[in-house]
Amino acid sequence: MIDVRLLRTDPDGVRLALARRGQPDLLVQLDKAAHLDARLREITAERDEHRRQVNDLSKAVGLARKAGDAQAAEAAMATSRELGESERSLAAESDELQSALHDVLLRITNLPHPAAPDGGGEQDNPVVKGPINMPASFPEHQRVPHWETATALGILDNERGTKISGAMFTLQRGLGATMARALCQLALDRNADAFEEIRPPTLVSTATLTATGHLPKFADDAFAIERDGLWAIPTAEVPLTSLYAGEILDETALPARVMAHTSCFRREAGSAGRDTRGMLRTHEFDKVEILAIAHPDQAAAMLDELVARCEGTIAVLGLPYRIIEICTGDLGQSHHRSFDIEVYAPGCDRWLEVSSVSWFSDYQARRADIRFRRTGQKGTDIAHTLNGSALAVPRVWAAIIENYRQADGSVVVPEALRPYMRGATVIPAT
C-alpha cells in the first residue's frame, strides 16, 4: 500500500507519480481514498472526544462510590449511558469508513520510481544492456524449437504431463529432469555466499498472498484450495516476503537476504492457447528466488546487486541475453522499479523473459507490516523489499536446448551445469 500520510501531505506529488502509469481509473481511486481519509479523520476525532468524556465519567463513578456518594455515582452513570449511545454510532461509522478506505488502498498501485522510464506498455521497455553473447548468426541446426528437439531426445514428455494433469503442465524426464534440478542447484550455490536458503510452504494463507499485492486484485491468476482457505504460491516471493511479517527487525539485521527453490503455480488465466507448446508458459514450474528486506537507504544498491546476481547466472550459462527496464505503463501493481533479463532462443526466434528483478519500496512491507528500529532511536520505520528470479527453470531450460543444439540433434550440457549432472557433457541423440 502507498502511505496515506503521503497522500495527505503531498497529494499532487502522489497524483503526478501515479499518472505516469497511464491508467485514468487510478486517479479516480486516489481521489476516493483522499476523500475517505478526510472524512475518517473527522469522525474519528469526534468519536475520540466522546470516548474521553465516557472515560472521565467512569473514573468519576469509581471515585464517588469509594467516597460513599451513591447519588453522584448514579448521576455520572446516567450521563455516561447517554454518551455511550452516540459514541457507538460514531464508532460504527468510523469502522465503516476505515474498511472502505482500506479496500480502496489495497487496489491502488505503488508509485513508480522517478528514474523508471515513461511508457505506455511492454513495447516501450528500453533495452538497457546488451545483447551480450549474441552471435552474428545462428546455424540452421539451432533453428529448431526446443519442444521438437527435447521430445526427440526423450527428455520432454508433455503428452504424458498433459495426461496426468491437463494442458500446460510439463514433464521432463531423464537428463531433462536432471538438468532442471541442476539449474536450481546452480542458482542456489551461486547465491549461497550471501543468502540464507529457506524451504518455505508453497500453500499460503490469504493474508500472505495479500501482502505481496497478488490479492485482492489478481485472485484469478492463482490456484486456490478453497476448502482449506489456502493458495498455491505463484512465486517464492510470496512466502519469503511474509517471513518477517508483523515483526520489528533491528536495523543491524538489515539487509536480510533469503533465497528459496520452490515450485510456482500460475493459472495463466486468459492466456489459453498462447505459448502452449513446449515450456514457455506452464501452470507449474520451478524457480529459485532471491529476496532482500532492506533499509530504505540500502535499497537502490540492493537492486543493482540483485540484477547483477541474476545476470551472472544467465551469463555463466553462456546464453545470449539482454536486460530491459520496465517502463511506467508496464510496471506491476506493487513495483517501484523493475528490470527484466531476456534470453534469446534461436529455435523459437524469440526473446524470452527469464528473470524479473524488482524493488517494491515500502509497498509490500507496509502490507506485510515489516518494520525496523533505528539503533538508539524511538519508533519504527517500514522496511523495503526487493527480489529477483535467480533462475526460472522452464524458459532457461528451453533456451539451453535451442542454443546448445548440435547438428546431429544432441544437446551439449553447459559447462556450469556439469558438476550437477553427474558429469554428463552431452544429452545424446538416440
Next chain:
RNA sequence: GGAACGAUGGCAGAGUGGCCAAAUGCAUCCGCCUUGAAAGCGGAAGCCUCGCAAGGGGCCGGGGGUUCAAAUCCCUCUCGUUCCGCCA
C-alpha cells in the same frame, strides 16, 4: 478427528472488573565507576493513531457481547502446546 490447557511489551513472565499501559527479570539506551570492558550503582524507555503544539484516542491473539467502567466476565474464530487417534 477427539480432549485438556494456553495466547499479555523486543523476549520471558505477573496481573481475574475501576487504584493497569500493565509488576518483575533479561535485552536496549544514557550516566557514574574503569586505561578499556565486564560487574556494580543511578536513570530512561512499549506500539499505533489524530494534532503545529498542548494534549487526546486506541492497543493485553482477531471479532462480537455484558457493564457507567473489561487484560480481567460471556460468546466466537484463529493460532499454539500436551495427550489420544491416524500417518510419510
